[in-house]
Amino acid sequence: xxxxxxxxxxxxxxxxxxxxxxxxxxxxxxxxxxxxxxxxxxxxxxxxxxxxxxxxxxxxxxxxxxxxxxxxxxxxxxxxxxxxxxxxxxxxxxxxxxxxxxxxxxxxxxxxxxxxxxxxxxxxxxxxxxxxxxxxxxxxxxxxxxxxxxxxxxxxxxxxxxxxxxxxxxxxxxxxxxxxxxxxxxxxxxxxxxxxxxxxxxxxxxxxxxxxxxxxxxxxxxxxxxxxxxxxxxxxxxxxxxxxxxxxxxxxxxxxxxxxxxxxxx
Numbered sequence: 001x002x003x004x005x006x007x008x009x010x011x012x013x014x015x016x017x018x019x020x021x022x023x024x025x026x027x028x029x030x031x032x033x034x035x036x037x038x039x040x041x042x043x044x045x046x047x048x049x050x051x052x053x054x055x056x057x058x059x060x061x062x063x064x065x066x067x068x069x070x071x072x073x074x075x076x077x078x079x080x081x082x083x084x085x086x087x088x089x090x091x092x093x094x095x096x097x098x099x100x101x102x103x104x105x106x107x108x109x110x111x112x113x114x115x116x117x118x119x120x121x122x123x124x125x126x127x128x129x130x131x132x133x134x135x136x137x138x139x140x141x142x143x144x145x146x147x148x149x150x151x152x153x154x155x156x157x158x159x160x161x162x163x164x165x166x167x168x169x170x171x172x173x174x175x176x177x178x179x180x181x182x183x184x185x186x187x188x189x190x191x192x193x194x195x196x197x198x199x200x201x202x203x204x205x206x207x208x209x210x211x212x213x214x215x216x217x218x219x220x221x222x223x224x225x226x227x228x229x230x231x232x233x234x235x236x237x238x239x240x241x242x243x244x245x246x247x248x249x250x251x252x253x254x255x256x257x258x259x260x261x262x263x264x265x266x
Contacts, residue, residue, distance in 0.1 A: 007042035007195035008075045008086065008162030008210040009060060015071035016220075030220035031057045034060070034071065037214060037223055038235055040077075044196040046206040048249065049216030055199045058221070059165045060198060060263050075163065085109060088156030092168040094148040102151050103127065103136040109159045116174045126154040129188065146177040150184070163195045170205070182208060186233070203253075207245045208235050215252045225252050 015035045020028040022141055031054040039045050047055045060066040064083040066235060073080040075087065096105045107123045110116040115121075127136055130150040136158060140148055149169055156164060166185075172180045189196055200206050206213045206228055215225045231241055 006162060007040075007193050008080045009041045009077075010037075010039040010163060010195065010197070011072075011074040011077075012037040012058075012062075013074075014074050015061060016060065017054070017066070017070045017075060018069040020031075032061075032068075033222055035218035035221065035223055039195060039197065039227075042193045042195055044186075044198065044209055044211045046198045046200055046208050046210040046213050047216060048200060048203065048213055049221065049255065050218045051164075051201070053216050053219050054221030055216060056167050058167075059089070059167050059197065059199055062209060063087050065089070072181070077110070077133035084160045085113065085159040088159060088161035088163070090149075090152050090167065090169045092171045094140070094145075096148060096151055096155075096229045099138050101137050101139060102132060102143070105140070105151055106154045106158055108155060118254065122158055125223075127151075127159070127164050130154045133226075135203070139242065144177075145173055146174050146181055149173065149181065149205060153185075155186070157192065157194075161194060163197065166196065166198045168199055171201070183234075185209065203246055203249050204237065204242075206249070207231075207242060213249060227252070 012035055015032055016030070017032040018028050018030050032196060034239075035058065042045065047058065049055055057066065061068055062080065064080050064087060080087075097108070100108070103123055107116055107120065110119050110123070124136070127133060130153050132147060132150050132154065135143065140151070153170070158244055170181050173181065182205060185196075198209060210229050213227045213229060215227065216222065217224045227245065227246055236242060250264070251264065
């Protein structure tokens with residue numbers, strides 16, 4: 001039995017990120033401006049907004065692989081100052097090591113922490129958890145895109161993170177594989193209790209997965225609106241209530257054209 005995770009609470013207070021090292025003569029880019037957001041333990045939150053608005057930047061700040069220009073981020077009351085296994089990060093590209101088997105890819109984090117010997121049994125358990133049992137000895141080039149993404153997910157989960165950060169992890173997959181993995185991700189989330197922060201451009205995906213959808217403005221990004229998705233799970237993608245949330249998000253993103261009164265020529 002895989003150990004149950006406990007999700008962490010994320011506090012984002014007045015966070016800004018300015019990129020000033022410009023080599024092309026352009027002015028500094030303000031990616032984020034005074035962002036405030038609290039994410040509860042075990043919550044599934046999606047970030048959505050225009051391309052280039054700073055969603056991935058915010059994810060990297062939570063991961064601790066980048067630092068804010070202003071403000072502060074905390075996990076369970078402790079400042080986030082650098083990267084840590086308690087915050088796993090999964091990218092759109094699985095970024096697996098091509099020379100390593102799937103088993104060795106999943107074991108990478110445990111090996112880096114020097115705990116692989118005593119926890120090697122967990123590698124098999126997490127490979128099974130993501131549906132890759134039987135592919136332990138396969139190499140990344142022998143897997144489909146969806147299977148490779150499952151391996152990347154197992155590699156992050158084996159560290160028992162309190163928070164799992166997902167940067168469009170399903171964006172490059174075909175529609176059927178994508179929906180399949182959405183359900184797998186929800187299953188793992190329910191079983192593990194890990195706090196999930198999910199970046200996506202797909203509104204239907206955000207409504208289907210999330211407890212809350214956080215809508216960000218164009219750069220410099222701020223939180224424009226937070227919408228709680230009050231729908232029972234499993235969710236029905238074609239229900240009227242589902243489309244109501246979808247329409248509300250589209251309106252908030254100003255992607256619904258204004259339709260004026262028809263003009264008649266007699």
